[in-house]
Amino acid sequence: MPKTVILFHLLTLFLLLNLSTYVKCNKTPSNEELKAQVFPPCAACKVLINSFKKGIERTSREKFDGGDSAWEEDKLGSYSKSETRLIEIQEHLCKEVERGETQCHTLAEELENQIEEWWFNHQQTHPDIYEFICIEQTKRCCPKDHFGSQCTPCPGFPDKICNNNGKCKGAGTRKGNGECLCDKGYEGNTCTECASGFYESYKDENKLLCSPCHAACDGPCNGPGPKYCKKCKKGWYMLDEQGCFDIDECMKSNEHCPGNQLCINEEGSYKCLSKLQEIYLLIICKLSFMFILGCDKACNGCSGDGPDMCIKCAEGYHKKDNLCINSDVLGRKQENVARYATYFGLCVATCIIFQRNIYIASVIGLLVGIYISVSEYMIAHSNVQDTTANVDILGPA
Numbered sequence: 001m002p003k004t005v006i007l008f009h010l011l012t013l014f015l016l017l018n019l020s021t022y023v024k025c026n027k028t029p030s031n032e033e034l035k036a037q038v039f040p041p042c043a044a045c046k047v048l049i050n051s052f053k054k055g056i057e058r059t060s061r062e063k064f065d066g067g068d069s070a071w072e073e074d075k076l077g078s079y080s081k082s083e084t085r086l087i088e089i090q091e092h093l094c095k096e097v098e099r100g101e102t103q104c105h106t107l108a109e110e111l112e113n114q115i116e117e118w119w120f121n122h123q124q125t126h127p128d129i130y131e132f133i134c135i136e137q138t139k140r141c142c143p144k145d146h147f148g149s150q151c152t153p154c155p156g157f158p159d160k161i162c163n164n165n166g167k168c169k170g171a172g173t174r175k176g177n178g179e180c181l182c183d184k185g186y187e188g189n190t191c192t193e194c195a196s197g198f199y200e201s202y203k204d205e206n207k208l209l210c211s212p213c214h215a216a217c218d219g220p221c222n223g224p225g226p227k228y229c230k231k232c233k234k235g236w237y238m239l240d241e242q243g244c245f246d247i248d249e250c251m252k253s254n255e256h257c258p259g260n261q262l263c264i265n266e267e268g269s270y271k272c273l274s275k276l277q278e279i280y281l282l283i284i285c286k287l288s289f290m291f292i293l294g295c296d297k298a299c300n301g302c303s304g305d306g307p308d309m310c311i312k313c314a315e316g317y318h319k320k321d322n323l324c325i326n327s328d329v330l331g332r333k334q335e336n337v338a339r340y341a342t343y344f345g346l347c348v349a350t351c352i353i354f355q356r357n358i359y360i361a362s363v364i365g366l367l368v369g370i371y372i373s374v375s376e377y378m379i380a381h382s383n384v385q386d387t388t389a390n391v392d393i394l395g396p397a
Contacts (some may be wrong), residue, residue, distance in 0.1 A: 146172070148170060
């Protein structure tokens with residue numbers, strides 16, 4: 001079996017084994033569990049009434065879809081509020097509910113008299129069945145932007161609930177205390193102030209807009225950017241009238257990244273890379289240069305990527321079949337060693353990344369597998385090594 005196939009299959013097996021270790025199975029609720037789900041009183045009433053409204057819409061379409069408009073209007077007048085239509089609606093009530101179907105059926109039986117009362121006597125005076133059943137009759141819910149047992153208006157009712165920067169706790173239900181749950185970046189009893197780490201970027205009589213401070217700021221700030229920080233986070237230092245500046249910890253890399261590690265400066269911090277990770281970065285940089293910027297090493301000047309795009313061959317290479325190939329067997333052995341070392345380095349680097357991020361490593365592993373397969377295929381079919389069989393890294397067979 002060719003080496004490229006063995007390498008590719010080993011890499012694929014490694015990826016699958018690691019994926020199986022990290023995959024978490026999220027149990028999907030069964031249909032019975034969904035049906036048995038129980039909602040709070042107001043939410044349960046909404047589920048029932050929404051199902052009833054769908055029944056009204058369904059029976060309207062089924063009975064009066066197309067035909068003579070005058071005839072439909074006449075029939076609609078007699079059928080629209082008839083007992084026949086109500087029965088048809090009730091027969092299908094709650095059947096399309098995915099969550100809480102059992103509770104919906106129970107509540108439908110409990111509120112059967114109120115629903116019939118609305119159907120025969122209150123459709124004209126109370127066109128909204130939700131308001132009649134859930135709010136007025138059963139007192140399970142409150143009108144919009146009201147809360148609690150007495151349906152008290154929320155702070156800022158009607159136009160500026162929580163200054164339009166938060167939500168009223170318990171709004172629309174008979175629960176809650178009406179306190180404002182402020183959106184991120186806002187605070188205060190009615191969300192009228194900017195929270196720590198945010199600054200006032202816009203304000204008028206009707207609107208307050210709070211924007212996040214720069215990442216360099218430790219707590220409050222007076223405006224955008226590191227210049228307006230009142231205090232700098234760790235990893236930054238304050239310059240008078242200039243704000244926070246990043247500390248380059250890599251200026252003292254031996255102190256922060258002892259041993260054989262590479263120090264990479266980041267905003268407000270730094271990162272230490274092991275030797276294997278450094279080798280991986282060097283490999284990626286080399287590949288990027290080869291494929292994006294540089295000529296093939298067999299070329300002395302080129303018009304594109306690869307040994308077949310050379311203007312002239314480099315020293316130690318000669319042209320055959322429009323390809324610049326290595327002139328000596330020892331050079332070919334060295335190329336084999338370098339090539340397989342590169343493959344090994346890519347595989348090791350992928351293993352390292354697996355410890356940090358399985359998804360990125362899976363993508364990189366797939367790309368590495370494709371790169372190895374394509375590389376070996378091109379070498380095997382292009383006579384790049386000037387021989388009918390690959391020169392093994394251990395010597396001729």
